[in-house]
Amino acid sequence: MIAQEVFYAIWVSLKTSGLAALVASFLAVPAALFLASRDFRGKRLVLLVNQTWMAAPTVVIGLLFYALLSRTGPFGGLGILYTQTAMTVGQIFLILPLIVGFSYTALRQVDRRARTTALTLGASRRQAGLVVLREAKFPLLVAVLAGFARAVSEVGIAMMLGGNIRGETRNITTTIALETAKGEFTTGVVLGAILLALTLGINFAVIVGFRSGD
Amino acid sequence: MIAQEVFYAIWVSLKTSGLAALVASFLAVPAALFLASRDFRGKRLVLLVNQTWMAAPTVVIGLLFYALLSRTGPFGGLGILYTQTAMTVGQIFLILPLIVGFSYTALRQVDRRARTTALTLGASRRQAGLVVLREAKFPLLVAVLAGFARAVSEVGIAMMLGGNIRGETRNITTTIALETAKGEFTTGVVLGAILLALTLGINFAVIVGFRSGD
Amino acid sequence: SPGSGSFSDGDTYQTYMSPRAAAAERSLMLATTTSMDATGLLDVLADEFKKETGITLRWIAVGTGAALKQARDGNADAVIAHAKKLEEEFLRQGYGVNRRVFARNFFMIAGPDGDPAGVSGSGTAAEALLRIKSAGSPFVSRGDRSGTHARELDLWARAGGPPQGNYLETGQGMAETLRVAAQRRGYTLTDTATFFALQNLSGLVPVFDSGPELENIYAVMAVNPARVPTARYGEAMALIAFLTSPRGQQIIGGFTGRAGRPLFEPMAGVPGVDLDK
Amino acid sequence: MTDAVYSLQDVRFAYPRGPSPFSLELDALRLDHGEILALVGPNGAGKTTLLTLLAFLNRPSGGRLIFLGRDPWQDETRALQARRQAVLVTHHPYLFKGTISDNLAFGLEVRDIPEDERPARIGEALDLVELPGWEKRSVSGLSAGQAQRVALARALALRPAVLLLDEPTANIDAGLGLRMEAVLREVSRNTGMTVVFSTHNFSQASRLADDILYLSDGRRVEFGHENCFSGRAETDGRQSWIEPRPGLRVVFPGEVRGRVTCVINPADIRVLPAGRAAEAGNGPNVFAGRVTRMETTEAGLALVRVSGDLTFRVTLPVGELDASGISLSRPVLLKFEPGSVDIAGTRP
Amino acid sequence: MTDAVYSLQDVRFAYPRGPSPFSLELDALRLDHGEILALVGPNGAGKTTLLTLLAFLNRPSGGRLIFLGRDPWQDETRALQARRQAVLVTHHPYLFKGTISDNLAFGLEVRDIPEDERPARIGEALDLVELPGWEKRSVSGLSAGQAQRVALARALALRPAVLLLDEPTANIDAGLGLRMEAVLREVSRNTGMTVVFSTHNFSQASRLADDILYLSDGRRVEFGHENCFSGRAETDGRQSWIEPRPGLRVVFPGEVRGRVTCVINPADIRVLPAGRAAEAGNGPNVFAGRVTRMETTEAGLALVRVSGDLTFRVTLPVGELDASGISLSRPVLLKFEPGSVDIAGTRP
């Protein structure tokens, strides 16, 4: 493997999965806040479905989006199959339930009084929601990072929707899969170690960054 | 695909992943309880490592255990490569950090007073720990089920360590992968749907079972 | 010793059956290239092999590179591959013995409807590739060091090397590569079996499918117990004998799979073919 | 403004999934600028519940609640405006993670008070609760009373039109409790701030409040000045009593010593025509008297005043009035169980 | 048993990461069977902290704490045994999810009380806190006082040797509060149960307790019978005062009315030789007198009694004694700031 290819694969992994984690968080955290702060009929069902969604294999998600995005599919016109965009979209779908579940658990940990206290001090409902998020800042960060970890480590969606095209959509995990298929197991393990080292660095940077922002 | 083969694959999936979720929970939940109820030097580092571990791709975990369990590897003598045992072992390793992370968040949600109240009412430290677990029963269940979902939906470890051997270690996800490789996309999606339906049923049964046990 | 023992035409698989071991459950781990498994041929062969020898055939279907690696690591007793260069290296290093060719089929070049590069009329595969290159049409390569990939690289070598642009490497299996080719409206080199299994899905058509350069030869090897002590040499040799036996060859020739047409030609008895290293 | 600050008409509230069929029902309540109202009553009477309604955190399930001339629940903007003017300090306050100053700043931030004004307001408020200079302290590890004082300061810093306090001095030391009362009185007098507070301390209620609302089981208990007696309690170990007038004993259960104030819910008092003395028996808490006034109210209640040196207020369902043989100036007997006597507080 | 229940010697405790340098330091404390001790003192004095030490939830960082003749911190078995005998009810109790009966059963379960005895014990305990029949109610949605009563019942059901109560009646209505006091007194008398409770209600402390420990800033404040005065407060709006003896005013800040008890920390009183009257100025709280007794203690403190109709106890660092010109029978002046007068409670 050429170093340049490895760098490119790292870049693709971080870019697509980082973006997926961000977008998914912007969808999942408000959803979790809604679920955590309200009791309504069917809420358990929503949680059950979310929980089940987590069991969707990446290949199946890949297949679904493949059907949607392929030339003859309903969104074929977008022409995004086998691009990084497709990978990001699939990964968003993959990690949504994980971030929802994690964030929900995190937000339930916030005292119910946090919200009412914010309200009585004059916060709007939105501001009160933000207070709840702030009180759970750290576990929410863990949720987002868990989503990133899941996205950056998955291979099925990247394969199916990215196509593992060299120089375009080949990321670390598809490279690992390829090297493994070639029988280059050592390369695979080394690339895995690089991925983990990177993730460690990112986790560290994010957590320390947020801590010092206190 | 013959129905019988599908049933067998379902059985393998449920058995290996169910076992993996159980064993991993027995390791992860006490670890999370320890982390959640104590403050010590290096705790952040442990959490950081746990968080990073979540980013380990299944293939890499597969490769690691492959190296360990290979006939010529250090544990080759066990002869468990390409067995369901190997799949379970790999999956335990895969889902451990997820269950630790989820449980940790769940246990932090328990009021700190729960533990001291149990202690002052005469509970031993172990009993007080159990009280904390009981107070977080539901989110802990979610953690275990998330671990199961992760295990049952993964394919890399099942492939590498199970070998996708027909009638032995072929589970739902490796079947899906095989069918996809054959171009039988529809079969893949149908199998995925079966998997999700099963998981839904299991989640439902477990959650309802625990609820009614109140 | 079995490691240095040679395999003569007179041997049959029964030779490798020890009467005592036959009573116990015997099994054999085969590392095989994916097409054998994905077509379903191995399922049929394994059933018959069990019936005839009592040996349970278990296999892991991976790329040729990974298959050989698994064998080196002692996790397989026999290997089926279709990449002669890699196989030879494997034999040379002493990991494999008794390579026997037992089946073949053909590669072909598939391309988009309407054949924009006008490949159909080509005389040789190399010419076909040259036309693709000069037309600037996309070419999708597996790029995974599989048997198919190795053959593709051979062919490109004859056509003056792969194109600089519009050359996509998917690093994936045949089915996925066909899909990428279809989506990108490109050409690709594929094995016949996978192509026909996927034809209606992929929307590709065969544009060039004849000539000896496209021959795809499957060989089986036993793992050398002298090099890999855990290898089950007896069972491996029984499998090789079975595959090259008239019964085995008959099954291979008669196998049609889901495509409804024969996917492999029996090869063990065909004269003029390199039977051993 | 001539509007009442609060005007409640037939306000009802019930918790959606309460463990018991508790409901709050208030026929009428009006609160003006600068008024101080105390909420008194036994545990579970609905004091906290009423405060959450007045703070617009719970929405009445029926009736009319008008705040400064408007219906605060008309839309979310109104509710927000209303909540910005009526701030509640709960009995076990929640403090946001961070420093004390972060906590006090929050309400100022959402009100867009300019950043350079905030430190002064925060400092003033902390001075009022006698925690000067505590701005930079973390809220973790505060004692019970310190936390309650921070929460009080957090509300005072907002200079709200209405301050709602749930047992504000329950965990505050006695001296500071008295000084806090003075602070509230002063702020209310100077700025017209309306204060509603709940307390179990009847003397605090009478010291600080212009008016006392006694709640029992979600209903207002009407005493006027009646049904509320003080005295030095004596006890025989099982029962205790006070003698509001020499020779007249009000008996209640338990072993109680010291000066106490007790109240009797009008609904718990039975009225019998004097002729039916036998029914009253010769237990404790039987009083002979004469009906001095009768009123009939919308709610179908008759108010009867009975005098026998003490004045009691009793209620009778309208339907039973005719059958009861009770009418103005007629001699009657009153009787109530010792258990229905509420000790409303100890009085200095 | 002739052992003391608790015997503390030079016990010290500091929170590992406290926001302030608070530390608790108790030279000596002994508690016997059946004794009732009240902890009194301003917010942040360390009352709750001391209770967590007595409940073996926090471990002293120094000194000797002996419980029933043993060191409870020797090993975990000892600590468990000790905790089984001393049960703490915190000021804002935590109730386990589930029903009230689940909560009361917990302590019985861990003590292996047979299952068929539990309902009776639970029922009795709920009767004591006047929540009879509440077994099956869920703990969610209890009012503040109801929750506190459940927690009290949860402790009483265990019939512990020691009951530790943090502001037990702060949120309980006044009548029930008095009845709870009677219950505690009775249980203590009948079973020898030792009770330690904290309160901001000085009258409660004097009613219920055999002894009062006044804490201030983590230290015991020694009053003996001195430095503690009662009277009816008068006020000019800024300052208030009582006159423990006619013509002698103890002035404190704020607007306070009614009868109060106030205490002055000996350390806050300055002693000057009578000759230096000018230094004392003519502000409030200046008293002339004569030293009636002097003691020197290990801690390097001198105890000086000064009489001038009232008796004050003051402390002086040993080192300053010689320079101060103060000795037995010499006339002196006492002076303290109004702000250092603690209102310890209102007294009926």
Ligand SMILES: Nc1ncnc2c1ncn2[C@@H]1O[C@H](COP(=O)(O)OP(=O)(O)OP(=O)(O)O)[C@@H](O)[C@H]1O
């Ligand atoms: N969130 C809730 N859900 C259901 N019921 C509740 C809830 N909060 C309170 N209740 C019930 O409503 C009744 C009134 O409670 P509230 O807290 O208003 O009483 P309170 O007068 O403040 O009592 P306390 O003096 O004990 O604080 C009680 O019976 C209580 O059990």
Ligand SMILES: Nc1ncnc2c1ncn2[C@@H]1O[C@H](COP(=O)(O)OP(=O)(O)OP(=O)(O)O)[C@@H](O)[C@H]1O
């Ligand atoms: N967990 C903690 N960590 C750090 N400091 C603490 C902690 N708990 C209490 N403190 C500090 O210790 C001191 C004593 O607190 P404590 O709770 O014992 O006071 P208290 O006498 O019970 O006061 P109150 O009357 O307000 O309940 C206070 O200054 C407080 O800020």
Ligand SMILES: [Mg+2]
């Ligand atoms: Mg209340």
Ligand SMILES: [Mg+2]
């Ligand atoms: Mg306290």
